[in-house]
Amino acid sequence: MGRIQFRTLKITAILFLFQTLYSFCQTEETTESIGNSSLLCETDNDTIGQHLGCSCTFVGTMEKILKADCSKQWIGSNDTRLLPPRLNVSHHVKILDLSENQLTHVNMETFGSCESVEILQLNDNGMQLFEGLSCARLLSLDLSRNKLQNLTSLALANMVRLVELDLSFNELLFLEPNTFEPLKMLRRLNLGSNLLGMELFYMENYVLSLKNLDRLEELDLSNSSLPDFPEYLINGTTHLKKLKLRDNLIQLISNGVFEQMHELKTLDLSGNLFETLEPYQFVGLQKLQTLVVDKMITLKSIQEHAFAGLTSLHELSCQTNYHLTLIDPMAFRGDPETEAGDCNPKIVRLGDNDLRFIDYPLLSWKDIDILELHRNSWVCDCDLQWVSDFYKHKPKEAAILGDSYFSCYEPHIFAGVPVVAVNPEEMLCFSPVATVAGTIGIIVFGILLFSFCTVIVLNQMGMLPDWVRQYNIFGSGSSLPTYTRVNPKPSTKARRMVERGQALPDLHCYTTTTTNNSKSREPTADDLEWDNADIGRS
Structure with missing residues (x-):
């Protein structure tokens, strides 16, 4: 019995020793394989990731998506932090973040194996040259906030599955006509904050077109110095649902531009140079739900039927147009002759304009959910009398107008008082x-x-x-007549009497008097001769 137990213990010890030796050898082999491995995030002890400062974590709602985060590591800034040539990424990695580094040049040799990567972030690298990638399964590519000046179709030729491309905040001045031709699956394209519009000043035949992007749904051309509405660029993008054209130099939209854009739901024209929104400006956008026309420093008026045909519009934002003084009462009304229906949005934002009054027929007030009228120059006179009267007699239908921020600006006696609180009889014109x-x-x-x-x-x-x-x-202020003394001279008759030796009458008597029974008389006109030169002399 004792021998059997001894043999059992001996066998157990041998097995334990063998297992220990096997584990040690396996560990040495694993360590050696890691040291020679070039796959990013392949194992927990990732030497490549440690060298680059990357972290490998699972993200997503179910935490089943592996992300290699190599952002903000100064990769490419010096010789000690260079990206390994032909970097191979583990087939488990779906998201690779290389943003905010110093990768100034990316080409087909940058990555060796990256077939599994679906999202690649290369933004904020100061990149000056992008010549392409070998990541054939890439769905999203972020190249924003770099220094790219041009892009060719060869650079995108291998990314046929790409769904989202962000090229915003670069220095793109020239794009080949067929730059985006390989991207048949592209749905979201951001070209905002580039210099694309400047090319129009140097080239007459600007032939860049997106018409081959049949599945494109979102396009951002904001802040691109576009002098005109880019009809040539978006022609053919019939499935476009969201279009951003804010902060350009557009002054006019030709009639009929939107006739082929039946699927468009969001349109942003803020920050352009419109002076007025003309009648039937948006005809063709039957499915448009959100329209933004904010911050137009030159916008002064909105004409009748300007929003006609926007039968599905849910929200209109027309704010911070500091020179907008007039909205025609028929701006939201359609025209049976043109078959353009009425526009009845649920959310209307008209704050921070220079509006003085609005008319009752402008909107269907009882159907509005949100109305913003703050910080306008509302004049509480007869033009706004209907507001107070409407609120007084139909408070439920006019409830949306009871906002305290909808207050009088003039006259001064009503300044700051809500419009609905002013007595209608006091609103005079x-x-x-x-x-x-x-x-x-x-x-x-x-x-x-x-x-x-x-x-x-x-x-x-x-x-x-x-x-x-x-x-x-x-x-002198006196009402009495003024007399002037004159010096009379003898008349011609008197001189003749002197010459004949006859006695002259007494000229010193100006009134008829009787003295010592002798009479004297007043001088007559025949006795005196007036010298005009003596008049007024004393």
């Missing part, structure tokens, strides 16, 4: 003719008063011109 006449009268009276005061001052200072003084407008 004055006739334009009477207002103008009164203004002119005040101006004329002011001029006359100023002139009169000026003449008085000049007269007191002795500076009044002679041609004014001759009118004697400043007298």
Whole structure:
């Protein structure tokens, strides 16, 4: 019995020793294989990842997607942090993040094996040259915020499965006409914040087209210096659902541009140079749900039927247009003759404009869910009288107008008071003719008063011109007549009497008197001769 137990213990010890030796050898073999491995994130002890500073983690709702995060590691900045030539990525990795490094040049030799990578992030690298990738199964590529100036079709030739491409915030000035031709599966393309529009100033035949992108659903051309609506570029993209054209130089959209874009649901035209939104501007966009026309520094008016035909519009954002003063009351109404239906959005944002009034027929107020009218120059006079009256008699239908931010700007007695809180009888308007006449009268009276005061001052200072003084407008103030002494001379008759030796009558008696029974008389016209030169002399 004792021998059997001893043999059993001996066999157990031998087996344990053998297992230990096998495990040690296996560990040495594994360590050697890791040291020689060139697969990123292949094992937990990833020497390639450790050298580059990468982390390998599972992400996603079910945490079944392996992500290799190599961002912000200064890869490519110096010789100690260079990307290994023909970097091989584990077939488990679906997301590879190399953003915010110093990879200035990427080509077909950058990656050796990356067939499993579906999302590649190369943004914020200062990249100046992109010549292509060997990742055939790539679905999403982010090249934004680099320094790319051109892109060719050869660079994208191997990415036939690509669904999303982000080229925003580069320096793209020239794109070959067939640059995106290989991307038949592309659905989202971002070309915003480039210099694409500048090419129009140098090349007459700008032939870049996206018409071969039959499945394209989202296109961003914001801040691309486009001087006109890029009809040539989007022609043929009939499945487009979201189009961003904000912050360009577009001044006008030709009629009929949207007739082939039946699937478009979101359109952003903010920051362009429209002066007015013209009638039937958006005809053809029957499925449009969101329209954004914010921050147009030149927009002054919205004409009648401007939104006609937008029968599915849910939200209109027309904010921060500081010179917008007028929205025609028929702007949202259709026209039976053109078969353009009415537009009845549920969300209307009209804040931060320069609107003075709005009309009752403008919108179906009872059907609006959100209405923003804050920070406008609302004048609470007869043009807005309907608001207060409407709210007073039909508070349920006019409830949306009861926003406290919808307040009066003028006149000053109502400044800051909600429009619905002002008594309708106090909202008065004055006739334009009477207002103008009164203004002119005040101006004329002011001029006359100023002139009169000026003449008085000049007269007191002795500076009044002679041609004014001759009118004697400043007298002594007495109402009595003024007499002037004259020196009479003998008349011709009197001189003849002297010559004949006859006695002259007494000329010093100016009244008839009796003295010592002798009478004297007043001189007559025949007795005196007046010398005009003596008039006024003393």
